[in-house]
Amino acid sequence: MTKAEIINQISEQTGVAKKDVATTVEAFMETIRTSLAENKENVYLRGFGTFGVKHRAKKTARNISKNTTLVIDARDIPSFKPAKNFLEKMKDSKTYKGVMKFFDKLKEGVKKFEEYAY
Numbered sequence: 001m002t003k004a005e006i007i008n009q010i011s012e013q014t015g016v017a018k019k020d021v022a023t024t025v026e027a028f029m030e031t032i033r034t035s036l037a038e039n040k041e042n043v044y045l046r047g048f049g050t051f052g053v054k055h056r057a058k059k060t061a062r063n064i065s066k067n068t069t070l071v072i073d074a075r076d077i078p079s080f081k082p083a084k085n086f087l088e089k090m091k092d093s094k095t096y097k098g099v100m101k102f103f104d105k106l107k108e109g110v111k112k113f114e115e116y117a118y
Contacts, residue, residue, distance in 0.1 A: 036078050049082040 007025055011018045035043050036053050043051040058074040082090070 040076070045083075047083055047085055049080055049086055052079045052081065053077070054079045
């Protein structure tokens, strides 16, 4: 779902003009961006989740094709942790159940392969 689709849906559900909804959505997103990027503080939305900042430490990586090492500087990245009731709602969805069936079949296939290989 895109931002435009979200704006359309909110406008239809509330009867508020799309222009006003778009302004509100933009202000909401800017508030979250400012809170995370500039203030380094989390945004807690009860029943939805938490937008936060995670720190990634400095690390060494390898460029295999050139056989060199690279130093990746420490940095902060945005993160999102959904609320428990949000996760429960997702578990009830058809998509979640479909994904879980896929992983169950994948596990069965791995077991069969292991039995065959050994």
